[in-house]
Amino acid sequence: MNDLASTAAPGRTVRGPAVRDALRRAAPALAAYAAIRLLGLVVLAVWSAANGKNWHTLLTARWDALWYTRVAEQGYGYSVQLANGDVHSNLAFFPLLPWLERGLAALLPLSAADAGMIVTWTASLGAAWALYATGERLYGQRAGVALAALWAALPVGIVQSMAYSESLFTALAAWAVYCVLTGRWVWAGVLASLAGLTRPVGAAVVAAVWITAAVTVWNERAGGVGLRAAFGGRHRGMLLGVLIAPLGWCGYFLWVGARQGSLLTGYLDVQGGWGNGFDGGIAFGSFIGDLLSGPAFAAGLGLLIGLALVIWLYVRGVRMGQPLPLLVYGGAVLLLALTAKGYFGSKPRLMLPAYPLLLPVAVGLARLRPARSCLVIGVVAVGSALYGAFWLNGSGPP
Template identity: 30%
Template sequence: MNTSVSAGPGTSRATGTNIPLTTAVVAAVVTVATGAVQFIVMAVWGARGALSLREVLMQWDAHWMTMISEYGYSGFVMSPDQTDPVQWESVAFFPGYPVLVRVVAAPMAVLDVADATYVAALVVSAVATVVLAWGVSMLAVELWRRRGSNPGAGGPSDRRTVVVLSTAVTVLAVGAPMGIVYWMPYSESLFTAVTVWALYFLLRRRFLPAGVLTMVAGATRVTATALILTLCVAAIVELWRWWRNRRTAQKQPVGAFPAAAVSAPVIGSLGIAAYLAWADSKVADIGGYFAAQERGWHSGVDLGAATLRWLAGNFPGELTGYTISSWSMILVALLCAVSVWMLWSGRILWQVWLPAIILAGIVLGSDGIMHSRPRLLLVPVLLLALPLVVELVRMWRTATRSQTTVMAGVALGAGAVLWCVLGFWVSGEMLIVFEYAI
């Protein structure tokens, strides 16, 4: 009698490992543990500078996010010397994150929770960070499957490998330099979470969920343009496949028209298009949304001229924050260059590579607050470094000698610790020591 059990779509055939559940649990545990250590470091470090943990987390754009969530895009002031309600400066911030915070804060306000908007913002950021880590873990499993000798196996074949892989890529994400921003009232956690899940669904050729998540990303940040363009390329690829099969097929049936793939970029563009149309109408007197960006935040595409000028004048900088910002731009540019070889050799999939390169190009090719670059480049670093971490875990998993396996495991663990130490130090320097906006 055959007693074997058929594995489900998210289950490894070798051991019955439930990959989505395992990655979710590991991602949540590692994220919460890493975040707790980050909070302790920030609290102790901030106390030395007479700053509470709340003051450390509620800096710069966090004020804008919470004020927009509480009052909308006008009717509040950001400084005592400001007399007119803010409108044109505030429209630079997309509504996805503030609206979600308002939804979570509403029942708290009814229950008279103190500082409800701030508490709700921390809840939204924390949940989004856990979802982000889970998405990164699932994306890593998919990359593992694509690079494996048996693409149909569904992922790593044993629970230990899944745990190590999820742990490694979660540490890569949440322990990164400026990773503390994921926990702050910033939109980074929400945007990164929907980005990695959109790419996961894209790799699985589930185009409609990818399009819906891209729409959410477009309501959260203007850089969702990178995802929309990636969906456009995916639609072209699917149309080419359909057309080629139709041309070459004789008596064999031709697959259906790829309507989902073609619809995905259209759906994905709705969020950003709707907000830009609304913002343009509100600040039409100064030239629309992009004019407000330029006027209020000196942000505009200049093909990297401002970045090069800033590096020439501030590297190495007198302040540590200048040096960190400069190195972040230089190292990401080098990582982008190396990634071309990774793409050519098949070590990174174009669906992951393309949005990372576009995002890095948008950030490095624009003017604006240069000290914000370490956090704005988090997503390109994550996407381009993710395949490298997957390969390191694969090397550990395929080591043939027990001594080699132990050494590889120690190297992975040491690398994770050093990565977190670097990440915590950069976060502290930029939030507590450095005096300018991040």
């Protein structure tokens, strides 16, 4: 089941009764996911009321949610110049979420902010379904339920309920990777393109499609199959999916570049104005080093342990024989998050879409007795709810 040939095997488009059957199987995972996120919202509401804050405002009208709402209402072109000369432009925010906010607000009596929250909540259920389907296909139903529940119970899981783009991106990315696993290449390309319109890390989904396709063709050629046969027959639609996959990401990247007057570096310049960019992890390493050498040694040590755990989970996934699309996607998300040079407090949020890292834990929980597995997830969910409420009422996700 885990080798590339089997995971890239062709699959038919799921319709009608098959969709209903798939949804029925996923119902326990969706129920667990919804219960965990509802717990997080209830704790947030109580905590916020005690602090004289509004939970709804924290979810829809703070930090990046404000920028997405402004794009939905006014379009691109807004920027803020800071005292140090840096320019924060809303061109840094990819367009799919604000497009959906604008469209839903036009159809229903909703503000763009509330439309964003509805999109996020709906997309988060779609992501949970995709995670369940992935876990079920590879390791069985219980692993699928555990994977969806664990993703809901991440320490920064409250972001999945905010008017942010992480839930929408994860839903599109996870279904795209699942389509690669099942050989639905055209759907994989379409979903990868949409993911590329959602967040810069959409490049990770494109990489999963391209590298898996390349390795599949290489293996076919090594087996004596010609290119025409490799792209047809068992892998019909592969070439089209490969061509479609980068259109969303490249389209927005180049559009911003053209608007900024530099086709290839325009978007990078916009990100630079926010203090973002990629330096191979040098700035992040220096940040950890400063913590370890100063009065915040305990925080630095905790961060170092967390980083080691994340890397261990990825290595564990490799040793478990996770399929290539999952390894490429998860590894790319992890690499992009850890090598970004700005907003160090955002790194847990940036790694939120890296759901393949949770598969080893999900498989371990699936091997426990159901009562023990539920107890572990329950304890983690309570911790996540408390941390999420504390976080949003404090510094929050930058």
